[in-house]
Amino acid sequence: MMNLRSVRRPCAVALLLSITGASTAVAQGAAAATAAPGAVTRADLATRYLLMDAAYAAADSSARLTDSTRAALNRIFDRSTLSFFGGRFAVTAAMMDTAITMADPTYRYVRRELPRDVVIDGRPARALRDALSARLARLDSAGPLAQAIVSARARAALLVDTVSAERSAEFLAEPSTLARAVAAEVSALEKGHNPYARQVGDLWRSYRGANGTAVAMRVIAPRAAATRAVGVLLALHGAGGDENMFANGYGQGVAARVARENDLLFVSLATTPFMTSPVQFDSLMAVLGRDYRLDASRVYLLGHSMGAGAAARLAQERPRALTAVACLAGGAAVTAAGAPPVLYLGAQLDPIIPAARVKAAAAATPTGVYEERVNEGHTLMVRGAVLRALPWMLQQPRR
Template sequence: MVGHAARRTAAGISLLLGTAAAAPAGAQSPAAPAPATVTRADLAWRYLLMDASYATADSVGRLSDSTRAAINRIFDRSTLSFFGGRFAMTAAMMDTAITMAAPTYRYERRALPVGVRIDKRPAREVRNALIARLAALDSTGTLAQPIASARARAALLVDTVSAERSAEFLTDPAALARAVTAEVGALEKGRNPYARAVGDLWRSYRGANGAAVPMRVIAPKAAASRAVGVLIALHGAGGDENMFAMGYGQGIAARLARENNLLFVSLATTPFMTSAVNFDSLTAVLGREYQLDATRIYVIGHSMGAGAAARLAQERPQALAAVVCLAGGSAVTAAGAPPVLFIGAQLDPVIPAARVKAAAAATPSGTYEERANEGHTLMVRGGVLRGVPWLLQHTRTR
């Protein structure tokens, strides 16, 4: 639930909402109620805590099947409440679920920076100076995309950090200011500062109709000197480009990509639901900045992102080596479509496992697997651990 403004789901989901499910015997209740006004930052930090607590408890075998199922059911109810805009109820249910995985848990709200200063100057002054320098450059030439990225990065420098925008509250303003200053300097000299860049970078690019598409790019050291494959990750509803990079199993997809020398690109999903041109623009941008191995371009998506991943497989079948759809997706019937692994979750109330299985059955290149005792969101960690190695078994014939 790290992300920008919540995406409201179809009216049918609201029928599934209700009061929080009771915790099973022995589970502790949170020590204090959720704050009167719950922000997206509150939900973001809770999600990251839930994700970490569940992963830790699961990895050491501390969760029985019945406890795992109970945690998943409660957490999925919190997800449905979130979709309905009931943030206080969402927070309370998340607290219950987290406590079941980590009994000593107590939520403490993190104070967000106010009156941010960088080298004794208000952050907005640093931002405005950088944007003014960028405005003097030719934004229609070969450096148009990197200029757009630098402008988006500079815009994160604000005096008061928003509790509703994760790209702001997950950013270190001083470090960002230093980095963007160097990037603007490179652009002024006619160089693309993002070409062959390694490490973890929040940025954006211009997609269909010039719309800005936020993304996290995490590049392994190998990307600086040789051809690398690409793992494109598309989050579910209510999330954003940080979900696969930091959440969903504590960023397990990004770690696996780095370990296997893949360029990891986690994007805002919504643009990919409307136009495959956004994929074309993305690969064009990445292709100018890195040496890409076109035989190893993979896509993984969760929920809404699984739908977007299936759509890409349908509309750009020749471009992809393989696709994984987690707790979602649709039939892929295009000629020459890549292999598609659909993974459903046994307890999923949002996109039932039967629906995911049906999509796989209608996909000639599809395979179906199911996560037992798990629900819509917490299944992603296990799905990624299964899905990424599966992706790496496939290459696309040139």
């Protein structure tokens, strides 16, 4: 989640708002330390999603899945999603275990504890956090560095003594490395410099949007962003996900990889704020425009499920600001004058947002194109859909 120099790279979850895993080994260490013996935690379910995502991608890439197995696996996994939203965690875990085993027969779930009593250079983590926060409080939070200060504060807040199983940003961080990185950022701000300007690499951040809303985001900048104007790929996750979903989840971060290969600034966002006001988009682009040179002719938008609905709304309300849009397993009609081309991808087996609904939205969109993922369901369709959608968007004429 944070700068690659300050945090282990995370892998986002599909079902949960604030849980992710960095790798199979890290994810298996992400279970809640305080859980009752045998109780299924949100972190347990997050771990299982990561393992499912990896196993499905590996089986799909090696062509080990038959059509019937693919369909059965997707149906089970989507039922586990519905069970999760019904609060039946134990049932959800059992169904996820069944689905993972279908993709990887060697699978066995292992729970480990989260770290406690975090100490950095002989001091409790909270002491460093409080010292950094105090330095930030003395800066001009209304001046030109206001948004950079918002990010630094959010990053400093991740330095905690007891790591939460509910916040992936905390349990994925390497505390001493993070502390050094944030200290350097605070020092730069004290000298009047923006530490995030032209920064290359992978950074977890936050910015202040419309009505003072704090919006979390992952920014993954290619090397080209340090020296020239680059295009932008914005990604909006589905319900229950977080700003890390497209960055490392959803097919093991395939969207971030394709963006990097095409010299695009990749920005994976917390979706909910974008469902309420298009001004969130305006604020975001202003923040990114201060930190990087942006190619306004290449601004792409990708969304899954709830995120697809938010993407369609932005295309309707800010049509001329977007080059192309892709709505995966969701979306609505886009009828605004000057609307960008919109690719709608439905999933044949989707019980949450049926393919027929996605197809109808495409049919009602003058610039819409519809395609369907066969033998796939609501969540596991995303990897293949991203691999189809991103090349399609990049082929569309620049604005």
